[in-house]
Amino acid sequence: MPRLDPSAPALAWETLLDLGDAPLPLRDRLERAVREAVQAGRIPAGAALPPSRSLAETLGVSRWVVTEVYGQLVAEGLLEAAVGSGTRVPATSRPSAFGGPVAPPVRGEFRRPRYDLGPGVPDLRHVPRARWADAVRHALTNLPDGEFAVVDRLGHPLARTAVASYLTRSRRAVAAPDDVVITHGATDAMLAIARGLHRGGHRTLLVEDPSWPRLREVAAGMGLVPVPVTVDGDGVDVDRLADAASRTGARAALITPAHQFPTGAALAPARREAIVRWARSVDAVLVEDDYDAEFRYDRRPVAALQGMAPERTVLIGSLSKSVSPALGLGWAVMPAALRERIRLGEAARPSTLDQAALARFIDSGDLERHLRAARGRFRRRRTELLAAIASELPGLAVTGIAAGMHAVLALPAGVRGSDAAEAAGTLGVAVSALARYRASAASNAPEALVLGYGNLSDALVDEAVAHLAWSIRSLV
């Protein structure tokens, strides 16, 4: 692949950004192409990307596609945007405090934006570093010699036992140690589940519309065509889900009952029962993505749906949203009977040592201590965020706030979410349009912004909202 030559004509971008021909939306293909070009260093640190209009023309795509992609990558810190200087790959070099040789720029420097309203990011200032170090040291000290020789296919017994006990206690899941598979996180779990479903003859997967694109994409990559189902204020519409299933023959659904992503709705009790009834009536598999269910502010967390139908529900969860994705640890609950239906293929599991550390982290009570503290922090931050919005953007509705680490901000009539996200990005506020999580062109996803507050610095809440308000007002 060619590298970026600053002196080459704009046409070179066509060659540099290979959209490929994967069966994915154009937006996703462009996002991947830009990400890979930056990470592989083909677009070097400091380089400017073309204005969205010009790149859209060059590639023959709509400008919306480009602004969406820029917005997302700015939100992730892979790109940066500043007023007057457009969108570029950050120029700063990796901090050398780490020790050892400073890494060369094999990827764009990953820098969190100043006002980080990206969803799904835990509080990076409160990663329990010392507690995790204790857990690893405990595992290293106490694992018998023989355990250093062995890697388990589904997970280490210590980790499977600890996770089963944690999920039973905190998520009211029905989970014996034998039912737990230790994974690297929800994406890793989805990869294995999608592969297993495909092997079992499934070719479609019912997905919520809107929803988190990554898991859908992973499933699509394994050959499961996503079948979008509308979401409303009560969560996924189960009548429509049943219709879509009978129309397409789909017999597996990926759902977020505790806190729908991105709308923030909790699945209404009647719908919880209805979806289980549906699943039983057509012998379907439910994949329950329990991604931030630990954080509920108005009352105790809603129990996992899995407990209502453990024989056909795969519950997936991880430490990625609650602790850090850098630990690479998660789980899937699927009893042996379900594993015969969803045959897990060959895949590397987290290391024995990490799994032993996970077991210790849970068994010592450190995970739940961390979650309690995080819940308190998020609750306070959420209150401040709501107050700031009420003051700076009076009249704009905020929804989806009963749980989790994000809220949904409605926009004034006529303002598009993608424009608002782009405008905010130029002011250093990383935020996503809700529409970017659409699973179909027919999606009813409203023009709104998804405000993640997991990693928003407490001290910057007011400032972030002020900048956000300024950028929204500039569009009205």
Add this chain to the structure above:
Amino acid sequence: MPRLDPSAPALAWETLLDLGDAPLPLRDRLERAVREAVQAGRIPAGAALPPSRSLAETLGVSRWVVTEVYGQLVAEGLLEAAVGSGTRVPATSRPSAFGGPVAPPVRGEFRRPRYDLGPGVPDLRHVPRARWADAVRHALTNLPDGEFAVVDRLGHPLARTAVASYLTRSRRAVAAPDDVVITHGATDAMLAIARGLHRGGHRTLLVEDPSWPRLREVAAGMGLVPVPVTVDGDGVDVDRLADAASRTGARAALITPAHQFPTGAALAPARREAIVRWARSVDAVLVEDDYDAEFRYDRRPVAALQGMAPERTVLIGSLSKSVSPALGLGWAVMPAALRERIRLGEAARPSTLDQAALARFIDSGDLERHLRAARGRFRRRRTELLAAIASELPGLAVTGIAAGMHAVLALPAGVRGSDAAEAAGTLGVAVSALARYRASAASNAPEALVLGYGNLSDALVDEAVAHLAWSIRSLV
């Protein structure tokens, strides 16, 4: 699946051990079936397996297949064998020293045998626990907040840089940080490479005969039919390899140039050049499994073959044989050009934290300090092993001893390796027949034993050899 009912007739074993219909040798399918039945608890702790003759009759396979499988699983500690009481699942429970609740028996207890001559096991008494804990703590202390949010697709820059520098220094590899992919180990690397080769149109893989079955099986599972090529005292026979390639159209080969497994031969210099010439002439890909190349006793380690043809060689290595498989860390070197040919799919990489710890472990010099100390220990142990064999089994040739952590012991005329391994197993000596690594029925693998000494306790070398000699003499 049914569980073992001790009162049921022997026929139940047919149901309990599902050989499946994977395109693998019967031996491998039975090994997998027994392993899964034990790990899933369908054959409970303490249960006896049928005598090999009886199980062979029940399943309609040759007795050799059963003894091979029993021998392997005894070598791994998943089964145990004792004189007079046959083969059984170990009854002992998991040590509770670990803290937290004691794990229920979700798998058969993994216990190393008393005399551990299994190949590929590092010295479990010398896992650098404290040094690794230091590396993890350093990473946890020094990683910037932002790094706790991110997971890199090919590997963390710190780890890629450290591994590139280590391989350049110690294996004379040609490796820039950009060329390194961080993996969970050689199997994980092979999984990704096989998937990538298959996606690129490959349907066959040239493999050494005999060779380590796991990597062949992984490739076969991804749709690459193994094409066996004879190995002799100079390593893999490159003329035959070229013949097999032109006969089958194979354009990828998995090889162990530094220390062929299991024969222990180093690829002769003329053959190193020949295989590179061949690969260039037909535009083939070489996968170099550099599994224990750090340990060479007669002179400096032979450089990686990869350095002679970096544009078409994937070098795979790991900490599994040199430190411990419980860390789940390895690497593959494949420049961007090769990655365009071997498209890596979605797969979970080791966690950011583990990769940062790996970088620190290498950059601090701890890895190389550990390897130096291990090399000294293995050299001394090898000398003692050879002396004990010369004394207890005079006249039997030992080969493959210039490097690595195993040797090959020829057997007296008329003694079959599988019988010798089984007889040794009943005395607590876990050892494998060389023939069990055959890649084809036509293999010229001699009747011999593979003696791994990586995890053999120094204090037990003489005793182990005495028991081994006793069991071999009992067969003459």
